[in-house]
Amino acid sequence: MKLLQGLGxxxxxxxxxxxxxxxxxxxxxVNYNIEGGVDYLVVLGTTAESATLKAEEKRxxxxxxxxxxxxxxxxxxxxxxxxxADIIRQLQTTDLEAFSAILSVSPYYNKPSQEGxxxxxxxxxxxxxxxxxxxxxxxxxxxxxxxxxxxxxxNEIENLLGIKEASGNFLQSTDILKNKPQDFILTSGDDEYAxxxxxxxxxxxxxxxxxxxxxxxSQMIRLGLENKVQDAYQIHYQIQSLIRLIFAEGNPTGxxxxxxxxxxxxxxxxxxxxxKATQQLMDKLSSELKNF
Numbered sequence: 001m002k003l004l005q006g007l008g009x010x011x012x013x014x015x016x017x018x019x020x021x022x023x024x025x026x027x028x029x030v031n032y033n034i035e036g037g038v039d040y041l042v043v044l045g046t047t048a049e050s051a052t053l054k055a056e057e058k059r060x061x062x063x064x065x066x067x068x069x070x071x072x073x074x075x076x077x078x079x080x081x082x083x084x085a086d087i088i089r090q091l092q093t094t095d096l097e098a099f100s101a102i103l104s105v106s107p108y109y110n111k112p113s114q115e116g117x118x119x120x121x122x123x124x125x126x127x128x129x130x131x132x133x134x135x136x137x138x139x140x141x142x143x144x145x146x147x148x149x150x151x152x153x154x155n156e157i158e159n160l161l162g163i164k165e166a167s168g169n170f171l172q173s174t175d176i177l178k179n180k181p182q183d184f185i186l187t188s189g190d191d192e193y194a195x196x197x198x199x200x201x202x203x204x205x206x207x208x209x210x211x212x213x214x215x216x217x218s219q220m221i222r223l224g225l226e227n228k229v230q231d232a233y234q235i236h237y238q239i240q241s242l243i244r245l246i247f248a249e250g251n252p253t254g255x256x257x258x259x260x261x262x263x264x265x266x267x268x269x270x271x272x273x274x275x276k277a278t279q280q281l282m283d284k285l286s287s288e289l290k291n292f
Contacts, residue, residue: 006039010047025265036214045078080105108141131161147175198224
């Protein structure tokens with residue numbers, strides 16, 4: 001299986017009651033996912049609440065995951081932002097030896113043009129010691145990477161591995177899949193579109209739910225890659241209620257609540273401006289969890 005194919009999980013950052021990083025729960029989560037059959041781990045992405053982590057905490061989290069993983073699965077590191085030169089500095093000063101690729105979100109807040117997005121990723125790819133994975137998530141960035149721009153980057157920029165496509169626009173994903181170079185990877189960034197994108201020719205998903213149900217979600221993606229449509233959709237329909245619930249109050253609020261209910265992490269704490277799940281959501285998650 002090629003890199004970035006199958007199920008990748010966007011790991012959360014567990015916190016203690018005092019909101020310090022809970023490293024014992026993080027170790028447990030990593031082992032649970034490796035034993036559950038995921039294909040690669042995404043470190044310090046959006047779901048990790050990386051925006052509210054200090055630089056030293058990020059270094060400690062990286063070290064914890066590296067040691068726990070112990071070379072068992074490929075690791076993808078999130079390094080992104082809206083200051084191109086600063087991202088390049090991070091790429092050149094961070095120890096990336098343990099990582100197979102860099103996941104870098106499209107610049108947010110600045111709202112660059114399509115040409116600006118192209119030049120941003122061109123600069124990152126040129127200056128990165130590891131391959132870059134484009135991350136398109138307009139719901140967070142207020143700026144969509146259009147299919148034509150993605151295809152232009154895929155054809156013209158070296159050192160781009162592929163794209164995590166989380167636009168929520170299935171037609172945009174299929175436009176890319178239809179016209180992309182063969183070695184350019186497209187993985188879904190939306191749990192709800194994970195199977196449809198895979199069946200359309202995509203390479204799988206970087207999942208939020210997958211870290212709570214690694215065996216179930218990895219089985220669904222493998223069945224999708226094998227084009228076993230009915231068997232794959234049987235799992236898709238089984239998990240779709242949980243997908244809706246974990247995003248009902250934002251991410252990672254919902255997935256942390258689910259992982260706490262499973263006993264995989266000690267608390268469902270988040271850092272402001274995010275808040276913990278309401279009791280109403282906890283009750284719904286607890287009820288749905290009984291089906292698994």
